[in-house]
Amino acid sequence: MSDADAQKRAAGEAAAALVRAGMVVGLGTGSTAAWFVRALAALKLDIVGVPTSQATADLAASLGIRLGELGETKGIDLTVDGADEIGPGLSLIKGGGAALLREKLVWEASRSCVVIADAAKSVEALGKFPLPIEVVAFGHKTTANRICDALAECDLDIVPILRRKAGEPVRTDGGNLIYDAHCGRIEEPAALAAALKSVTGVVDHGLFLDLADRALIGTPDGVVELEP
Numbered sequence: 001m002s003d004a005d006a007q008k009r010a011a012g013e014a015a016a017a018l019v020r021a022g023m024v025v026g027l028g029t030g031s032t033a034a035w036f037v038r039a040l041a042a043l044k045l046d047i048v049g050v051p052t053s054q055a056t057a058d059l060a061a062s063l064g065i066r067l068g069e070l071g072e073t074k075g076i077d078l079t080v081d082g083a084d085e086i087g088p089g090l091s092l093i094k095g096g097g098a099a100l101l102r103e104k105l106v107w108e109a110s111r112s113c114v115v116i117a118d119a120a121k122s123v124e125a126l127g128k129f130p131l132p133i134e135v136v137a138f139g140h141k142t143t144a145n146r147i148c149d150a151l152a153e154c155d156l157d158i159v160p161i162l163r164r165k166a167g168e169p170v171r172t173d174g175g176n177l178i179y180d181a182h183c184g185r186i187e188e189p190a191a192l193a194a195a196l197k198s199v200t201g202v203v204d205h206g207l208f209l210d211l212a213d214r215a216l217i218g219t220p221d222g223v224v225e226l227e228p
Contacts, residue, residue, distance in 0.1 A: 007118035007218025012036035015080040026106040028081025029053040029099040053099040079110040087126040095132030095206030130180035132206040143201030150195040
């Protein structure tokens, strides 16, 4: 196991320790969140999991976790999810796994949200990791042009790139497409979030601001807890 994987596992296990019987738990997507799901299953608690992607649903079901759908449970007590970057004030970039819309829907429906990650994900400023932007497939090229204008409003003179895998556009669980914006450094995340959200055709973006209540970061010296 690599050092990064060991840190992800430690963070996932620390987050699983926060779960109590009877909770409804949002289950994040990605390699770090998968460690949390495995650790949670090992506890064999009577909980209901609300997955943020089909991949997470498949993993949780295979491990015996009872699943529910967003809006059909009594509410979500706690969501645990990974991040591609964790910046100042627990501002986040998410969406590397192309599940950002479902993740954000679950996060915003949760009473508490915990982000888990390895030490490399903690950064001084967001933006080195490409910012995912989820768009509807219809007319997506014209939407991409309007995204360029929104980025320019925030002094980001860049062109977003359609995400592909094996030559084909990546499709989200909802059938949408992902454009990645290589921002380099995002000086004003809130302004950029508002500009992108105003573009017709943009479903959502990977800036998760003012949503995380705490972070559990795996480091070589153990798990470190951060608050906004």
